[in-house]
Amino acid sequence: MDIQTKTQHFSSPLYLESGRILEPYEIRYETYGKLDDDKRNVILICHALSGSHHAAGTYDGDRKAGWWDGLIGDGKAIDTSRYFVISSNVVGSCFGSTGPMSEKYPSEERYRLKFPVVTIKDMIRAQMHLLSSLGIYHLRAIVGGSMGGMQALQFAVDYPNLADDIISLAATYATRPWTIAFNKVAVEAIRRDSRFENGNYAIDAFVEDGLDGLAIGRIAGHISYLSPHSMDDKFSRNYVGNDGLFELFGRYEVERYMEYNTDNFSKTFDPLSYLYIVKAINTYNLARGYDSLYDAILRIKARVHLISFSSDYLFFPSEMEHIHKMMIRNGQSCSYSEIESDYGHDAFLVELHKFEDEIRDILD
Amino acid sequence: MDIQTKTQHFSSPLYLESGRILEPYEIRYETYGKLDDDKRNVILICHALSGSHHAAGTYDGDRKAGWWDGLIGDGKAIDTSRYFVISSNVVGSCFGSTGPMSEKYPSEERYRLKFPVVTIKDMIRAQMHLLSSLGIYHLRAIVGGSMGGMQALQFAVDYPNLADDIISLAATYATRPWTIAFNKVAVEAIRRDSRFENGNYAIDAFVEDGLDGLAIGRIAGHISYLSPHSMDDKFSRNYVGNDGLFELFGRYEVERYMEYNTDNFSKTFDPLSYLYIVKAINTYNLARGYDSLYDAILRIKARVHLISFSSDYLFFPSEMEHIHKMMIRNGQSCSYSEIESDYGHDAFLVELHKFEDEIRDILD
Numbered sequence: 037m038d039i040q041t042k043t044q045h046f047s048s049p050l051y052l053e054s055g056r057i058l059e060p061y062e063i064r065y066e067t068y069g070k071l072d073d074d075k076r077n078v079i080l081i082c083h084a085l086s087g088s089h090h091a092a093g094t095y096d097g098d099r100k101a102g103w104w105d106g107l108i109g110d111g112k113a114i115d116t117s118r119y120f121v122i123s124s125n126v127v128g129s130c131f132g133s134t135g136p137m138s139e140k141y142p143s144e145e146r147y148r149l150k151f152p153v154v155t156i157k158d159m160i161r162a163q164m165h166l167l168s169s170l171g172i173y174h175l176r177a178i179v180g181g182s183m184g185g186m187q188a189l190q191f192a193v194d195y196p197n198l199a200d201d202i203i204s205l206a207a208t209y210a211t212r213p214w215t216i217a218f219n220k221v222a223v224e225a226i227r228r229d230s231r232f233e234n235g236n237y238a239i240d241a242f243v244e245d246g247l248d249g250l251a252i253g254r255i256a257g258h259i260s261y262l263s264p265h266s267m268d269d270k271f272s273r274n275y276v277g278n279d280g281l282f283e284l285f286g287r288y289e290v291e292r293y294m295e296y297n298t299d300n301f302s303k304t305f306d307p308l309s310y311l312y313i314v315k316a317i318n319t320y321n322l323a324r325g326y327d328s329l330y331d332a333i334l335r336i337k338a339r340v341h342l343i344s345f346s347s348d349y350l351f352f353p354s355e356m357e358h359i360h361k362m363m364i365r366n367g368q369s370c371s372y373s374e375i376e377s378d379y380g381h382d383a384f385l386v387e388l389h390k391f392e393d394e395i396r397d398i399l400d
Numbered sequence: 401m402d403i404q405t406k407t408q409h410f411s412s413p414l415y416l417e418s419g420r421i422l423e424p425y426e427i428r429y430e431t432y433g434k435l436d437d438d439k440r441n442v443i444l445i446c447h448a449l450s451g452s453h454h455a456a457g458t459y460d461g462d463r464k465a466g467w468w469d470g471l472i473g474d475g476k477a478i479d480t481s482r483y484f485v486i487s488s489n490v491v492g493s494c495f496g497s498t499g500p501m502s503e504k505y506p507s508e509e510r511y512r513l514k515f516p517v518v519t520i521k522d523m524i525r526a527q528m529h530l531l532s533s534l535g536i537y538h539l540r541a542i543v544g545g546s547m548g549g550m551q552a553l554q555f556a557v558d559y560p561n562l563a564d565d566i567i568s569l570a571a572t573y574a575t576r577p578w579t580i581a582f583n584k585v586a587v588e589a590i591r592r593d594s595r596f597e598n599g600n601y602a603i604d605a606f607v608e609d610g611l612d613g614l615a616i617g618r619i620a621g622h623i624s625y626l627s628p629h630s631m632d633d634k635f636s637r638n639y640v641g642n643d644g645l646f647e648l649f650g651r652y653e654v655e656r657y658m659e660y661n662t663d664n665f666s667k668t669f670d671p672l673s674y675l676y677i678v679k680a681i682n683t684y685n686l687a688r689g690y691d692s693l694y695d696a697i698l699r700i701k702a703r704v705h706l707i708s709f710s711s712d713y714l715f716f717p718s719e720m721e722h723i724h725k726m727m728i729r730n731g732q733s734c735s736y737s738e739i740e741s742d743y744g745h746d747a748f749l750v751e752l753h754k755f756e757d758e759i760r761d762i763l764d
Binding site: 037066152153210217220221224227230248251252264267270271273282283284291315319324349352373 | 417476516574575577584585587619622623626627634635637647651659679682693713716754
């Protein structure tokens with residue numbers, strides 16, 4: 037599989053939904069496979085909150101493959117021997133695309149809290165510019181889970197003629213207060229952490245000791261990505277060590293898991309980017325900019341494929357079902373599968389074997 | 401209704417499950433109604449994590465009544481014109497019973513992190529001592545929700561001859577990792593808050609500005625007390641103010657609710673007590689000290705009444721059902737009702753009208 041990692045620079049402005057402008061800006065992206073001469077074998081992958089453009093393959097010297105490596109590759113469900121796959125880092129993130137820690141041209145000052153709020157609509161508009169810059173005007177499919185699934189649906193609504201198929205997993209039509217509340221833990225924990233310094237922290241401030249606020253917020257995140265059942269299976273009521281039950285800070289295995297995962301995360305993810313991406317998720321609402329959700333959905337021309345997971349406690353299956361019912365009532369092309377899973381929201385990253393055939397069939 | 405608020409001092413030791421000893425200790429408690437001459441008209445009320453002995457009535461000059469005031473009073477479901485109701489503050493809490501901020505006799509130093517871990521079993525053992533000191537050896541009923549429901553069930557197992565009826569709402573037989581994970585947010589947020597000073601904060605340190613760590617942990621708590629549906633009903637996607645959608649720290653109504661409730665809470669509740677009570681909830685397991693859950697449950701002689709709420713996302717109805725099935729299989733007396741509610745775990749405090757008749761019937 038041919039992997040290319042590149043950065044595209046845009047000197048033309050990105051007009052944001054807020055009315056503000058991002059100019060200039062950059063998009064970091066990765067491609068897998070080969071672009072056909074007619075440039076019509078393209079599949080766009082959209083990443084989730086903590087994801088990046090690195091969706092597949094393994095970098096030299098790296099142990100970990102991209103976040104959807106099981107799905108994307110030669111002969112895999114998203115077959116890079118047939119398709120040219122593009123995966124970009126969203127604006128606002130911290131893996132190479134312009135975000136709050138980027139320098140605000142022409143100064144060398146970083147944006148920090150002066151970075152404009154970006155929305156899911158803004159994220160996909162930036163990706164449209166990336167596609168244009170590559171001379172690509174038609175997509176075979178757009179695929180994403182969670183915030184990536186939001187982007188896929190937003191593409192379907194905002195750019196009805198762009199893609200043949202839209203595959204959205206573990207997403208919704210508008211973020212509910214339940215999810216906003218989980219995000220609120222992170223927002224408050226980051227804001228109130230004195231080391232966050234109201235966004236004025238040094239660039240490498242958290243490399244050694246991650247920001248506690250981000251780690252704490254991420255614990256709430258991990259709760260919402262799992263499910264009661266997946267936690268039972270994974271951790272049961274097992275205790276770490278033998279004699280710690282009556283120690284105040286003795287830990288259950290689920291607690292160790294939360295500490296381990298979140299402490300590491302808080303060393304590698306930028307807290308300002310976290311705040312901005314969480315804001316984009318909170319403000320996600322397919323209906324915004326249209327008369328109603330019905331009006332927004334009605335614009336869709338692509339075949340839409342919705343995949344939810346029975347134990348998803350962040351975006352419930354009923355939310356995807358709502359879109360499906362609306363599209364079917366409108367006579368639009370839409371399939372819906374609720375996959376039985378105990379893995380919760382994380383299933384879209386974990387239980388690939390349960391939906392890879394469906395994706396393969398859609399693309400065939 | 402005759403309300404009495406008192407403190408009982410115990411100079412004899414409280415032997416804790418950990419092997420440690422609390423000596424001396426005090427229990428703050430409240431009573432409603434009049435004790436019969438034969439002392440057999442007693443109902444014991446057990447409170448939840450953030451609760452206190454103040455379950456009913458309104459103090460002079462106070463606007464807010466006790467936390468179950470709708471249920472307890474003259475002519476109410478728990479009828480104080482017939483019953484003598486006792487409600488005590490659990491050991492470890494911060495409303496008058498001995499807890500981590502109490503002075504460690506004979507020194508005048510406070511326990512702080514040297515306070516021993518207390519468990520649900522310890523909490524009820526202390527209440528047994530309180531009952532003995534009042535000459536009460538038989539209870540008409542024990543009633544509690546959430547951690548109070550855990551105590552009610554633990555009473556049923558540990559002291560099978562004490563009460564005629566056990567009414568446990570919104571509880572479980574053992575705390576699952578899902579709940580421990582929610583509590584973990586609070587544990588980490590408190591521990592890592594620099595103003596917590598590893599438990600060495602001044603006694604009135606948080607009266608003006610609550611401890612951020614406790615407020616943040618409490619946001620996670622409030623998520624688990626509500627449900628996706630109750631949040632939809634309560635907040636929808638409403639925004640606070642008109643023009644804040646594209647402000648990074650502009651807030652949705654659900655966010656304002658979380659801030660308001662948790663900031664106030666963090667000014668009035670002691671963070672060390674919070675850590676200790678959360679530990680008691682985490683370690684709750686009816687089976688501990690017995691061969692198995694089956695063995696523990698088999699000891700119960702009281703009539704047990706389990707009430708769960710369909711939308712409880714903290715302790716799921718299936719957990720109460722599990723106890724019910726086990727007791728029915730054993731030929732023990734047990735009723736189970738799952739109440740339709742959109743209020744989530746909080747329903748046991750909010751939707752009294754949906755279960756007060758059941759409680760009245762049980763007590764009649």
